[in-house]
Each structure stands twice: as C-alpha cells, then as structure tokens.
Amino acid sequence: MDHSEKELTILESIHNSVETIRQRDIARIAGLSLGMTNSILKRLALKGWITVKKINNRNIHYAVTPAGIKAITERSFRYFKRTIKNIVYYKEMLEELIQRIRAEGYTVLVLVGESDIDFILEHLCLKHRMLFKKSKNYENREDFFCLFSERLSRGTMHGLDPSGTGRVAGEEHPDNLSPATTPVSELSGGMMEAGEREQDNYLYLTDIITVRR
Numbered sequence: 001m002d003h004s005e006k007e008l009t010i011l012e013s014i015h016n017s018v019e020t021i022r023q024r025d026i027a028r029i030a031g032l033s034l035g036m037t038n039s040i041l042k043r044l045a046l047k048g049w050i051t052v053k054k055i056n057n058r059n060i061h062y063a064v065t066p067a068g069i070k071a072i073t074e075r076s077f078r079y080f081k082r083t084i085k086n087i088v089y090y091k092e093m094l095e096e097l098i099q100r101i102r103a104e105g106y107t108v109l110v111l112v113g114e115s116d117i118d119f120i121l122e123h124l125c126l127k128h129r130m131l132f133k134k135s136k137n138y139e140n141r142e143d144f145f146c147l148f149s150e151r152l153s154r155g156t157m158h159g160l161d162p163s164g165t166g167r168v169a170g171e172e173h174p175d176n177l178s179p180a181t182t183p184v185s186e187l188s189g190g191m192m193e194a195g196e197r198e199q200d201n202y203l204y205l206t207d208i209i210t211v212r213r
Helices: 003-016 023-030 034-046 066-103 118-127
Strands: 050-054 060-064 108-112 131-135 144-148 202-204
Touching (some): 003 034, 066 118, 108 118
Antiparallel strands (some): 050 060
16 A cells, blocks of 8 residues: 555544544554544645644544545545456456466366455456455365465465465465466466466465555
C-alpha cells in the first residue's frame, strides 16, 4: 500500500466512524504504527482534508472536511479504475496458465490460501472446463495443479503447512521441491501434447503476477 492509499484508508476510517475515533483505532485499521499514523494525520490536516480538535488531554476529535470528502471520492474512483485494469491484466496472464495446465492433462485447479483474485480463477476454470477448488493445504495429487495465493510466499512458508498451523508438511509440501520458474508469458508459445507435463504441479501466484499501478 502506497502513501496515497494509506491516506485514503485513514480518511475513510474517520469519515465512516459513527463515534469519535481514536488515533490508536485509526492506526489499527490502516495497519500502521502510531508514529506513521500521526504523521499522515498531520499531513491530511495541512491539506485541509480533516480538522483536528483537542477535546481534553486524552481525546482528540477528527472530522473530514468537504475537501476531504471530495478527495475520498476522487481517489476511490481512481482506485476502482486501477483495479479494473488489474483484473483484465490478471485474466490474460492466468488464462495462459490455465490453458497450458489443461493441455498437460490437469483437471483440477487448487487455490491454496485466500486470494483477492479467486473469482477470476473460478471463472477461467469454468470457461476451460476445469474444476476449481479452494484449500488451506498443498494437495499433491496426479490431476491437481496447485496455485499458492499472492498472500503466501516461499520465504514465509518454507517447510510449513499453508494452513498456518506450523505443522511440517514433509515431502508433500512444494517448498521441498524445485521451484517452477517458467514465465507465463512463454507458456503459450510452445503448447505441448495433451498429458505431457514439463514441470512440477504447483506455482506461486507471486511468480506470475505483479501489482500494476
């Protein structure tokens, strides 16, 4: 999340709060430290997007100004447009992948972990006649191809069960295997014969997609 998105998150948290919201609550909602939250609040006040009124030594009242409401509307619209562009981009990348693994004979796509683009994968699987399944764990079965969510990475999951329990998954966990590194952009170039498989039956979404701003 960049600074503009943090500002938008804080503005929205103040604007949507029914009661007086504390700086600690704003920091928790935005996922920031108190120091960083305080700096952003000061910047928002300087921009004229919020007003800050000290009620007593312990309580400060924040309110979004008309200019702040306008900023929320404009930034939300820009974020929406960027999100739509991302969806189109992700769909093209993921469709190439699904076409390739379908040609290799996989019949089930397993999404491991929570993902913001699960609906794209589900749609593409339906389109290309593959079953779509969500799971907390890597499933090493002959006809299954596993995609690890963009929220999961090799660095945080090495040798662990994707469910987050900390259980060592042993040989069935893909981090004990050689990583798949074939770029999706190259996958559509040389489609193999049906049933022929070139690499392991898993991939990390972070290997094939990047956030486009």
